[in-house]
Amino acid sequence: xxxxxxxxxxxxxxxxxxxxxxxxxxxxxxxxxxxxxxxxxxxxxxxxxxxxxxxxxxxxxxxxxxxxxxxxxxxxxxxxxxxxxxxxxxxxxxxxxxxxxxxxxxxxxxxxxxxxxxxxxxxxxxxxxxxxxxxxxxxxxxxxxxxx
Amino acid sequence: xxxxxxxxxxxxxxxxxxxxxxxxxxxxxxxxxxxxxxxxxxxxxxxxxxxxxxxxxxxxxxxxxxxxxxxxxxxxxxxxxxxxxxxxxxxxxxxxxxxxx
Numbered sequence: 001x002x003x004x005x006x007x008x009x010x011x012x013x014x015x016x017x018x019x020x021x022x023x024x025x026x027x028x029x030x031x032x033x034x035x036x037x038x039x040x041x042x043x044x045x046x047x048x049x050x051x052x053x054x055x056x057x058x059x060x061x062x063x064x065x066x067x068x069x070x071x072x073x074x075x076x077x078x079x080x081x082x083x084x085x086x087x088x089x090x091x092x093x094x095x096x097x098x099x100x101x102x103x104x105x106x107x108x109x110x111x112x113x114x115x116x117x118x119x120x121x122x123x124x125x126x127x128x129x130x131x132x133x134x135x136x137x138x139x140x141x142x143x144x145x146x147x148x
Numbered sequence: 149x150x151x152x153x154x155x156x157x158x159x160x161x162x163x164x165x166x167x168x169x170x171x172x173x174x175x176x177x178x179x180x181x182x183x184x185x186x187x188x189x190x191x192x193x194x195x196x197x198x199x200x201x202x203x204x205x206x207x208x209x210x211x212x213x214x215x216x217x218x219x220x221x222x223x224x225x226x227x228x229x230x231x232x233x234x235x236x237x238x239x240x241x242x243x244x245x246x247x248x249x
Contacts, residue, residue, distance in 0.1 A: 026206035027191050034208055070212035091210050092178065099205045102221075106163070110218035114176070114210045 026098040034095050039087045039122050042094040046085055050132045052124065057084075057135030059123045065115065068141040073121055074110040075135070080128040081107050090119030090141065115141045155246035157230045164224035164248055166195065166203070169216045170234055176209040186238070190215065193234045197224050197248075203232075224248050 027034060032045035043050070058076040065071045068090075075084060084107055086096040096113055107125065118140045125133040154169040172190050180187035187209065195203035202221035211217075224230070231245040 024204070024206075025192055070216075074218075088210065091176075093208065093210075095208050096210045097205050097207050099203075102201050102204070104222065105202070106220045106222065108218075108220045109205075110216075112212035112216050114174075114212055 024100045026100075030098075033085075033098070034093060036094055037092065039089050039094045039120075042087055043085070043124060046095075046098065047124070047126065047132065052132050052134040054134050056133040057123050057125045059121055059135045059137040061121055061137045061139050063138075064140045064142065066142050068115040068117070068143055070112040071115050071139070071141070072110065072112050073137075075107065075123045076109075077107040077125050077133070077135075079107070079125055079133055081105070081125050082128050083126040084109070085124045085126075086113075087122045087124070088113065088115060088119050089122075090115045090117045092116075096121075115139070117141055152242045153232060153234075153244045155230065155232060155244060157224075157246050157248040159224060159226055159248050163220050163222055164197070164202075164230070165218065165220055166230055166232075167216070167218050168195075168232055169214060170242075171214055172234075172236065174209060174211055174213050174215060188237045190234045190236045193217070193232065195219070195230055195232045197221065197228055197230045202230070 030046050033042050036042035036045050056077055056079045060074045081101040084099040087094045120136055120138045122136040152171050156167040158165050174189040175187050177187045189209040190207050193205050203219045226248055228248045229245045233243040235241045
């Protein structure tokens with residue numbers, strides 16, 4: 001068990017500790033991923049120098065987002081996954097989220113993200129087969145979302 | 149105890165759809181600088197059901213304000229509790245749960 005992660009949890013969460021055993025805090029284990037400025041660097045920091053296959057992962061987002069403060073994005077895939085990572089190239093840093101997928105888990109995530117300007121959203125899926133898959137979607141942002 | 153999150157969990161064809169809206173400012177470093185405050189955003193979210201992790205994600209400041217997210221998982225039944233926990237940069241932790249409908 002990751003001790004640092006353990007200390008971060010409150011008393012409430014401690015009740016559920018057996019359940020969080022498989023949870024990985026990527027901010028602790030891969031700190032460089034979150035400060036990397038480009039998508040490439042961020043992927044490298046997270047997974048190392050990997051070959052990406054451009055298939056199997058579906059990223060869905062509106063082609064034109066009216067409000068960059070909340071761009072709905074969804075990632076979907078049928079490939080059995082270990083982790084799924086989401087990046088974009090419009091903001092100062094690239095990483096948005098890293099999901100750890102439970103065994104037999106469904107990869108169908110939706111979330112809303114901030115985009116400072118027009119850019120590309122990239123999703124990388126680490127399969128249980130050890131291969132890496134990629135999907136992306138470019139979109140235009142009418143009004144940037146990082147100015148608040 | 150339910151002012152920090154809105155959770156909906158619904159069973160549909162053997163799959164549980166969970167929708168969550170967490171209440172959080174999600175201040176990025178840039179925004180915080182302008183406002184003269186400290187950046188703070190949710191850094192980790194996880195969900196459990198029947199002692200099993202069903203959702204687990206490390207997050208960055210680029211999630212929207214009051215982040216909304218959805219996910220699906222198998223092996224849930226009506227009446228089971230989905231428990232969602234988030235932690236932010238200042239190490240505040242909030243846990244809330246909801247029964248699957």
